[in-house]
Amino acid sequence: MTPLLTAMSWSPSYWLLEVFTAVWCFVMGSVIGSFLNVVIYRMPLGLNISKPKSRCPFCETPIRTRDNLPILGWLLLRGKCRDCQAPIPARYPIVEALVGVVFLLLYLAIVHSGGALLPYRPPNRFSGGYQILEGRTWDLIALAVYYCYLFIVVVAAAYIQYDRQLIPRRLLFWCLGIGLVAGCLIPELHPVPAQVSVQTNVSSTEIMLSELRYHGALHVSFELSSVLTVCWGLLYGVIVGILFCWRNLFQPGAQPTLFPPRTLWLLVLMGVYLGWQQVVSVGFLSALILCVVQLVFWKRDSFCAKLPAAAFLCGALTLQLLLGGYLTILPDQTGYLTYLFVTGGQIVAIPLLTGLSEAAYRNRENINSAQDQIPFDESSTLTS
Structure with a gap:
């Protein structure tokens, strides 16, 4: 680190900038979570979704403007409507806090670190919030927003599926359209190209060119x-989606399932946004976590065991976005x-x-439904 940057790191204005940027990311995330x-x-x-104004159901x-503040509004009202005192579900501030925290973590993992946690992309020489003022992180800011x-x-x-409702097509189509257009027009949104070559010795000239190419x-x-890259991601998103939801696709039924309709679309979106290497990692990680949870709670009811597959996809996606450099396996490393x-083992698994x-x-x-059908007197005899 240069002497100028060393002096900046000890100045109060530097720490004020760091705190302000972190708080701003959390607040913006909580506002978006409220929407x-x-x-x-x-x-x-x-x-x-825009009209009429939010109101008590x-x-x-x-709802008054002062009561509509993310997280704080629910806390100040103590979880009750100001007028009728009806309880306000805690899921509203939970969503706001969740989105705010993830936005903050993505800023730290992608922008503040200088891309150090991204797979394949060489990290910036420096890190910290001052990079934003120097214009060194426009590519990372765009990637974080993406x-x-x-x-x-x-x-x-995930929340819509948890409410036993169908994911709207327009939500999926808008996300897919933005991913296809932006991904094809802005190369920096895909730090991992479709074809990764094995590099044994990297010269100083190549390192300098990579810094000029990527940094800022x-x-x-x-x-x-x-x-x-987008096309390969789309193709593998479809493949991983079919492998992930095959029980629902080829054995449809009216009974409850972990893979409601249109779950496959979520992996298609991840393939477009992340590329084919990372969508394989997300599919395997979410399938592994889902299997562990179901086997742990296979004989008893639990909140986690009743979550749809989209919730586990959301968790695995968050881990991939934050720790992609550690979770993505590339040929230049192994x-x-x-x-x-x-990679083949992940796809098969x-x-x-x-x-x-x-x-x-x-x-x-099936066990729970069979127990519900047993008359009360018979069940008491069986358990006595």
Whole structure:
């Protein structure tokens, strides 16, 4: 670090900048989370998400502006409507806090770190909030916004599925359209290209060119490599989605399932936004977590065991966005043979893990439904 940057790191204005940027990211995330609550409630019902103004669902009194503050409004009201005293579900501040925290973490992991946690992309030479003032992070800021939009769509889809409703097509189509257009026109939105070569020795000239190419640059151009990356991501998103939801696709039924309709679309979106290497990682990680949860709670009811697959996809996506450099396996790190073996093993394991999860879920649901059908006197005899 240069003497100038060392002096800046000890100055009060530097720390004030760091705190202000972090708080701003959290506040913006909580505000977007507040709007996301409206989307989760209204969009599946076909209602307008902008009109009318938010109101209490019990007394239908419009919510005052001071009561509509993210998180604080619910705390100041103590979880009750100001007019009719009806309880306000805690899920509203939870969504606001969740989105705010993830936005803050994405800023720290992508922008503040200088891209140190991103897969394949060489990190910036420096890190910290001052990079924003120097114009060194336009590419990372765009990437963070790109990922934040994907995250809020997946969060909304997970909550909609948790409410036993169908994910609206317009929510998915808007996200897909923005991902395709922006991904093809802005190369920096895909730090991992479709084809990654094995580099044994990297010269100082190549390192200097990579810094000039990535650090702070943001290009808007139609490049063949960006189109190929998006197309490969779209293809693998479909493949991983089919492998992830195969029990629901090929064995449809009216009984409850972990994979409601249109769950496949979420993996398609992740493939477009993250690229084919990272969507394989997300699919495997979410399938593994889902299988572990279902096997742990396969004989008893639990809140986690009743969550739809979209919730686990959301959790795995968050881990991938924050720790992509550690969770994504690339041939330049392991060599082609190890890379093909590990990636192929992940792809093969996805349908096995999700099939086992669905079997455990349906077995538990069948046991619960059979117990509900037993008359009260018979059940008391059996348990005595």
